[in-house]
Amino acid sequence: MRRSVFAAWIATLALSGLLIGSARADNYPSHPITVIVPFAAGGPSDAMMRILGERMKTTLGEAILIENVTGAGGSIGVGRAVRSPADGYTISFGHLGTHVANGAVYKLGYDLVADLDPVVLLPSNPMIIVSKNAVPARTLSELLAWLKSSPTPAAAGTAGAGSGSHIAGLAFESAAGVKLQYVPYRGTGPALNDLVAGQIDLIVDQTSNSIQQVRAGNIRAYAITDSKRVDSAPDVPTVDEAGLPGFHMTLWSGLWVPKDTPKDIIATLNAAAVTAWADPVVRFRLADIGMGVVPRDQQTPEGLGALQKVDAEKWWPIIRNWGSRRNKRAHLYPEL
Ligand code: MLT
Numbered sequence: 001m002r003r004s005v006f007a008a009w010i011a012t013l014a015l016s017g018l019l020i021g022s023a024r025a026d027n028y029p030s031h032p033i034t035v036i037v038p039f040a041a042g043g044p045s046d047a048m049m050r051i052l053g054e055r056m057k058t059t060l061g062e063a064i065l066i067e068n069v070t071g072a073g074g075s076i077g078v079g080r081a082v083r084s085p086a087d088g089y090t091i092s093f094g095h096l097g098t099h100v101a102n103g104a105v106y107k108l109g110y111d112l113v114a115d116l117d118p119v120v121l122l123p124s125n126p127m128i129i130v131s132k133n134a135v136p137a138r139t140l141s142e143l144l145a146w147l148k149s150s151p152t153p154a155a156a157g158t159a160g161a162g163s164g165s166h167i168a169g170l171a172f173e174s175a176a177g178v179k180l181q182y183v184p185y186r187g188t189g190p191a192l193n194d195l196v197a198g199q200i201d202l203i204v205d206q207t208s209n210s211i212q213q214v215r216a217g218n219i220r221a222y223a224i225t226d227s228k229r230v231d232s233a234p235d236v237p238t239v240d241e242a243g244l245p246g247f248h249m250t251l252w253s254g255l256w257v258p259k260d261t262p263k264d265i266i267a268t269l270n271a272a273a274v275t276a277w278a279d280p281v282v283r284f285r286l287a288d289i290g291m292g293v294v295p296r297d298q299q300t301p302e303g304l305g306a307l308q309k310v311d312a313e314k315w316w317p318i319i320r321n322w323g324s325r326r327n328k329r330a331h332l333y334p335e336l
Pocket of ligand 1: 158
């Protein structure tokens with residue numbers, strides 16, 4: 001008798017868990033959702049997520065709260081998301097740096113592909129080469145000549161080793177045959193403030209971050225790392241036009257959730273994000289800061305997952321090679 005009562009009790013427990021689970025997925029979201037942005041407030045990642053979050057709230061009926069958890073090229077914030085419950089209430093914002101490059105730079109303690117489920121591929125950002133106004137160069141060729149003739153490496157701001165601005169800096173060094181000294185910040189928002197103040201020499205930055213300061217004349221832009229100019233900065237040439245042909249680099253971003261988050265919650269989040277940037281107001285705000293919207297068929301969880309895998313295969317060997325070549329200058333790249 002007692003065994004059957006116990007069995008019935010276990011069955012009830014299992015059923016209630018199932019019901020609660022399906023109920024939770026059914027009435028998701030029932031309270032605000034937190035997006036962990038692994039870089040400082042006011043920077044490009046934060047700005048993009050705030051624009052999208054505002055519009056996603058309309059679709060989801062619950063607020064999107066931004067939590068800036070910074071440090072170690074974004075790997076600390078991503079780690080926090082990985083360790084969060086798989087219930088759709090904690091989302092990891094990231095990009096090529098945090099969700100690909102960091103896998104080759106740090107011993108993370110989590111697996112960027114296996115421990116997270118992709119939700120949606122977000123708008124992309126071409127990079128822009130910018131310097132403080134005091135740099136004695138007006139064109140990219142003059143900048144390269146200055147960098148090569150300078151007795152000490154120029155101070156280049158980044159959001160930490162493995163971040164988008166760091167990987168772009170390494171790619172720029174490699175493409176241009178120059179040397180840079182990296183100055184890590186908790187995001188390119190604070191790095192840009194120091195560039196405007198003349199504390200550092202340059203940043204290979206996300207266009208969306210620097211474009212307003214370029215327009216205001218507070219910093220100087222040399223080239224967009226793409227084959228086409230951005231409409232919102234028509235005077236800034238492409239690297240092909242400016243004398244560094246083929247140095248194309250666009251930073252894609254995305255949203256992920258802890259693995260095993262219910263599929264229909266992922267679908268709900270994907271739909272809210274896709275609806276957000278289909279909104280003409282959101283599109284205008286993104287385009288105004290130089291951001292491009294990815295094609296509809298890539299906006300799926302699978303689209304992001306596939307891109308992450310392709311870029312891991314492409315970038316990990318390159319980054320590891322940079323690491324091995326730079327060991328003799330380890331003081332500049334302690335993490336690599
Ligand atoms: C930021 O928001 O600060 C950037 O995404 C950092 C970077 O990766 O360069």
